[in-house]
Amino acid sequence: MTKVSFKLNGKQTTVEVDPDKPLLWVLREDLGLTGAKYGCGMAICGCCTVHLDGEAIRSCVTPISRAAGKKVTTIEGLSSDLSHPVQRAWMEIQVPQCGYCQPGQIMSAACLLAQNPRPNDADIADAMSGNLCRCGTYQRVRNAIHHAAEMMKKESVKA
Amino acid sequence: MKARVTRRVFLSSSLAAGGGLLLGYSISTHGASGFLRTTSPQSDIPLNAWIRISPNDEVTLISSQSEMGQGIMTTLPAVLAEELGADWNRVKIEFSTVAPAYRNPRINWQFTGNSESTTGFFELMRTMGASAREMLIAAAAQRWGVRPEECSAENGRIIHRTTNRSLKFGDVAEAAAKITPPQNPRLKSPNEWRLLGRSLPRVELESKINGTAVFGLDFTVPGMVYAAVLQSPVHGGKVSSFDKGPVMNRSGVIDVVPVPNGVAVVANQYWQARQALKALKVVFEGGENSNVSSESLAKQYRAALDGNSWKTVKTEGDGLSAEQLIDKFGETYSQEYESQFLAHATMEPMNCTAHVADDSCTVWGPLQGPELAKLTLSGMLKLPPEKVTINRTLLGGGFGRRLLVDFVIQAALVSKAVGKPVKVVWSREEDMQHDVYRPATLNRVSAGLDKSGKPVAIAHKVVSPSILQFVYAPAVTEDNDPSCLEGLMETHYEIPSQRVDFKLLKVGVPTSVLRTTGYGPNIFAVESFIDELAARAKQDPYDFRRSLLKDGRSLKVLETLAEKSGWKKRPAKGVARGMAYTEAFRTHIAHAVELSVNGNLVKVHRVTCVIDCGVALDPDITRNSIEGGTVWGLGVAFKSNITFQNGHTVESNFHDYHIAQMDDTPPIEVQIVNSSTKGLGGTGEVGPVTLVPAVANAIFAATGRRYRSLPLSRHGLTLATNL
Numbered sequence: 001m002t003k004v005s006f007k008l009n010g011k012q013t014t015v016e017v018d019p020d021k022p023l024l025w026v027l028r029e030d031l032g033l034t035g036a037k038y039g040c041g042m043a044i045c046g047c048c049t050v051h052l053d054g055e056a057i058r059s060c061v062t063p064i065s066r067a068a069g070k071k072v073t074t075i076e077g078l079s080s081d082l083s084h085p086v087q088r089a090w091m092e093i094q095v096p097q098c099g100y101c102q103p104g105q106i107m108s109a110a111c112l113l114a115q116n117p118r119p120n121d122a123d124i125a126d127a128m129s130g131n132l133c134r135c136g137t138y139q140r141v142r143n144a145i146h147h148a149a150e151m152m153k154k155e156s157v158k159a
Numbered sequence: 160m161k162a163r164v165t166r167r168v169f170l171s172s173s174l175a176a177g178g179g180l181l182l183g184y185s186i187s188t189h190g191a192s193g194f195l196r197t198t199s200p201q202s203d204i205p206l207n208a209w210i211r212i213s214p215n216d217e218v219t220l221i222s223s224q225s226e227m228g229q230g231i232m233t234t235l236p237a238v239l240a241e242e243l244g245a246d247w248n249r250v251k252i253e254f255s256t257v258a259p260a261y262r263n264p265r266i267n268w269q270f271t272g273n274s275e276s277t278t279g280f281f282e283l284m285r286t287m288g289a290s291a292r293e294m295l296i297a298a299a300a301q302r303w304g305v306r307p308e309e310c311s312a313e314n315g316r317i318i319h320r321t322t323n324r325s326l327k328f329g330d331v332a333e334a335a336a337k338i339t340p341p342q343n344p345r346l347k348s349p350n351e352w353r354l355l356g357r358s359l360p361r362v363e364l365e366s367k368i369n370g371t372a373v374f375g376l377d378f379t380v381p382g383m384v385y386a387a388v389l390q391s392p393v394h395g396g397k398v399s400s401f402d403k404g405p406v407m408n409r410s411g412v413i414d415v416v417p418v419p420n421g422v423a424v425v426a427n428q429y430w431q432a433r434q435a436l437k438a439l440k441v442v443f444e445g446g447e448n449s450n451v452s453s454e455s456l457a458k459q460y461r462a463a464l465d466g467n468s469w470k471t472v473k474t475e476g477d478g479l480s481a482e483q484l485i486d487k488f489g490e491t492y493s494q495e496y497e498s499q500f501l502a503h504a505t506m507e508p509m510n511c512t513a514h515v516a517d518d519s520c521t522v523w524g525p526l527q528g529p530e531l532a533k534l535t536l537s538g539m540l541k542l543p544p545e546k547v548t549i550n551r552t553l554l555g556g557g558f559g560r561r562l563l564v565d566f567v568i569q570a571a572l573v574s575k576a577v578g579k580p581v582k583v584v585w586s587r588e589e590d591m592q593h594d595v596y597r598p599a600t601l602n603r604v605s606a607g608l609d610k611s612g613k614p615v616a617i618a619h620k621v622v623s624p625s626i627l628q629f630v631y632a633p634a635v636t637e638d639n640d641p642s643c644l645e646g647l648m649e650t651h652y653e654i655p656s657q658r659v660d661f662k663l664l665k666v667g668v669p670t671s672v673l674r675t676t677g678y679g680p681n682i683f684a685v686e687s688f689i690d691e692l693a694a695r696a697k698q699d700p701y702d703f704r705r706s707l708l709k710d711g712r713s714l715k716v717l718e719t720l721a722e723k724s725g726w727k728k729r730p731a732k733g734v735a736r737g738m739a740y741t742e743a744f745r746t747h748i749a750h751a752v753e754l755s756v757n758g759n760l761v762k763v764h765r766v767t768c769v770i771d772c773g774v775a776l777d778p779d780i781t782r783n784s785i786e787g788g789t790v791w792g793l794g795v796a797f798k799s800n801i802t803f804q805n806g807h808t809v810e811s812n813f814h815d816y817h818i819a820q821m822d823d824t825p826p827i828e829v830q831i832v833n834s835s836t837k838g839l840g841g842t843g844e845v846g847p848v849t850l851v852p853a854v855a856n857a858i859f860a861a862t863g864r865r866y867r868s869l870p871l872s873r874h875g876l877t878l879a880t881n882l
Binding site: 018021022025029030033034035036037038039040041042044045047074075076078079082087090091094096097098099100101102103106121122124125126128129130131132133134135136137138139140141142 | 360363368372430508557780791818822827
C-alpha cells in the first residue's frame with residue numbers, strides 16, 4: 001500500500017492503495033466516482049477515459065502511481081452544471097442511447113477540442129475511433145463535436 | 160386490441176407503491192436527474208398501477224420496461240402523461256417492480272425485448288392514462304357539483320371550462336382514487352396529441368452526460384461486497400477442483416464460492432476479487448463439448464442442409480419443394496447464404512447485485528427479464544415469490560443478453576454463501592466467452608422463374624440452432640423454434656408458391672436472442688437472393704422489387720427510399736448502390752447503401768434508410784435507434800465474428816471481436832414514413848436487418864462479386880469508410 005496524492009477535479013486528493021491498482025478502480029471504489037466505466041480492461045473501448053494533465057487516457061490500464069502529483073479530471077469534474085460546450089452539444093443533439101460509453105466519449109471529445117478547436121471528420125475519426133459505442137451513436141457524436149466547436153467559436157470559449 | 164382496466168390492475172398498484180430502494184428520475188426544465196430514493200412515499204395515492212399522485216401534486220409515472228438505450232422510459236411514460244393531461248416537465252418516472260400488472264399484455268409476461276415495448280404497451284398506456292384522467296375529472300366535477308363533460312385535464316390541472324375554475328391533480332387525487340376506474344375511457348385522437356409524435360428530450364439524458372446515471376455496475380448498497388467469477392472455458396463444462404487456500408490470505412478476500420459452472424472470489428472490493436481470481440488455481444472438466452470447433456460446427460450445418468428429415472413449416476399455393484421446382488420449371492435458381500455467430504458485447508459487462516437473507520432475496524441489476532429472474536430465484540432459494548424483490552438499474556446495452564438470468568443466479572448464490580449483499584461483476588473476457596450467441600445459420604433459397612425472370616415459386620431451407628430456448632422455452636419444441644423462421648413465414652413479395660423447410664440444430668455452444676433474432680440471417684438470405692434474381696433478369700433492383708410488391712406500405716417505403724437516396728440518378732464514377740427491403744418486428748424498412756470498392760477496401764459513402772413503424776411516437780428517439788442499428792449492421796456485415804475451438808469461444812475482448820467504430824461510420828439519413836397508429840412497429844432491432852443485405856448488394860453492384868457468407872472480412876474485405 002502506498003500513499004498517492006493528486007488533484008482530482010480541482011481538489012487535492014490522497015489515497016492509500018496498491019500502487020499498481022488502475023486509476024479506474026481507485027476512482028470507482030476508493031473515491032466513489034462512478035462516471036468512468038469499466039468496459040474492456042485493455043485500453044480498447046474507451047469507456048474509462050479521463051484526463052490526466054489534460055490528456056485523454058484510459059484509466060483501466062493506468063496504474064494509480066502514474067497520477068501522483070498530476071491533475072485528474074473525470075466526467076464529474078468536466079463541469080458542475082453541464083455547461084461545458086461538449087456537454088451542451090451532447091444535450092442538444094441527444095447523443096446517448098444506453099449511455100454507458102458516453103462519459104468516455106465526452107472526455108475524449110473534450111480533449112480533442114481542447115487540442116484542435118476546429119476538427120474535421122477525419123480528425124474526429126482519428127481521435128474518437130478508440131471510443132466504442134455498441135448502440136452506434138457515432139454519427140451523433142460526430143455531429144455534437146462539430147456543434148460544440150461552433151459554440152466554442154461563437155462564444156470564444158475553450159474546451 | 161382494447162386494454163381493459165381491471166380491479167387487478169388497480170390492486171397491484173399497492174404492490175408498486177410498497178417501497179424498497181427504487182431507481183427513479185425526475186424531469187425539470189433543465190432536463191432530468193437520476194435519484195435513488197429509499198421508499199416510495201406512503202402518502203402517494205395510486206390511481207392505478209401506473210400513476211401515483213401525491214397530495215402535494217407530484218405525479219409519478221411507472222415504467223415497466225427496462226431502459227437500455229431505446230428511450231422507452233421516455234416514450235411510454237409520455238403516452239401515460241399525454242392521456243392523463245399531466246405536466247410533462249414535472250412528472251417523476253420510476254421503474255416498476257415485478258407484478259402481473261406490468262406484464263406485456265400480448266404474452267402475459269414481464270420482459271423488455273423483441274422490439275415490442277411500444278407495440279405491446281401503447282394501447283394499455285393510453286387506456287391507463289385516460290382512465291386516471293377520467294377519475295380525476297369525476298372527482299373534481301363532484302366537488303364543483305358540475306358535469307364531468309364540462310371539465311378537462313391539462314398541464315396537471317382539472318379545468319371547469321365554463322367557469323374557468325381549476326384544481327390541481329393533487330387536490331383531487333384522494334377522492335379520485337375512490338372512484339371505480341372507467342372500463343372504456345375516451346382516448347385522445349392523434350390530432351389532440353401534445354407530447355406524442357414530438358421529439359422529447361430523454362428523461363435520463365442529463366444523468367448520462369454528467370456521469371450520475373446509475374447502471375448495474377454503479378449501484379451500491381451499504382455493506383455490499385464484490386465477486387469476480389471464472390466459468391468453465393468449455394461450454395457446458397464444470398469445475399472439477401479448486402484450492403482456495405492460497406488466495407484466502409490476500410488483502411480483502413472474504414471467500415471463494417462455487418457457482419454452477421465456475422467459481423467466484425468474494426472480496427471487499429472488486430479489484431481485490433479480480434486480482435485474487437487471477438491467482439486462484441481452478442481445474443475444469445470440459446465434458447462432452449470439448450471437441451466442438453467452428454470446423455466441426457460447419458460440418459454439422461452442412462450435413463443438416465444436405466440431409467433429409469425436414470420439418471415443413473410453411474406452404475402457400477402449391478408449396479413446391481426445391482426438388483419439385485427442378486421437375487416443374489425448366490429454369491430454376493438456387494443459392495446458399497450463411498450468417499455467423501455473434502456476441503452481444505454490451506458495453507456494460509454482465510453484473511448483478513443481490514442480497515439473500517434468511518427469508519428474502521432482493522436484487523438490483525441491469526435486467527431485461529425481471530419476471531424470469533423472480534421465478535428462477537424463488538424456485539432456487541425456495542422462497543415464496545413475494546419474498547423475492549427485483550429492482551432494475553439502467554442497462555448499459557441489452558440486445559437480448561440481459562433477458563437471461565445466469566448472472567443473477569450467481570449473485571444470489573454468492574450472497575447466500577457469504578451472508579452479505581454481493582455484486583457479481585464479469586470481466587470482459589468472461590462476458591464474451593460466456594455469452595449466449597446469435598446462432599449461425601445456413602439457408603438455401605431456390606426459385607422457379609417465369610420467362611421474364613420473376614420468381615413464381617420459392618423454397619427455403621433453413622438450418623439454425625434455437626433462439627428462444629433460454630428466454631421463452633414454451634415457444635420451443637423438439638423440432639421447432641418460431642424465432643428462427645422470422646421473415647420467411649410471411650413476405651410481402653407476391654410469389655404464388657412458397658415453402659419453408661426447417662431443421663432445428665442441436666449444437667454444443669449456447670445460442671439465444673440477439674438484436675434482429677431470426678430476421679437478420681433470413682432477410683440477409685432473402686434480400687440477397689432477390690437481388691440476384693434482379694441481376695439475372697437484367698432489371699434494376701428497385702424496379703424488380705416493385706414488380707413483386709402490391710402492399711401499399713411496402714411500396715411507399717420503397718418509393719420513399721428511391722426518392723431520398725436518389726436511386727434513379729447515376730451515382731458518381733466508381734460508386735455503386737445496393738438496396739434491401741423487408742417488414743420485420745411489424746416495421747417496414749428499406750436501406751440504400753452507396754459505396755466504392757478499391758481492391759479489398761470498401762468505402763461506404765452514404766446510407767439512406769426509410770421506415771414505416773406506423774407512427775413514430777418519438778421521431779428523434781426512433782431516428783437514433785435506426786442510426787444505431789445501421790451502425791450495428793456495418794459491424795455485422797464486415798467485422799463481427801465469434802469462433803470456437805476445443806469447446807470454448809476463441810474471441811475474448813474487443814481486440815479480436817470487432818464492432819463498428821467511429822471511423823467506420825458514414826453519413827446516415829433516416830426518413831420516417833407515418834402510416835397509422837393501428838399498426839405500430841418496433842424500431843429497436845430492425846435497423847441492421849436490411850442494412851446487411853444492402854451492403855452485400857451494393858458490393859455486387861460495384862464489383863460483380865456476390866458474397867453469400869458473413870462477415871465480409873472472411874473474404875478479405877475491409878470496411879474503410881474514413882480512409
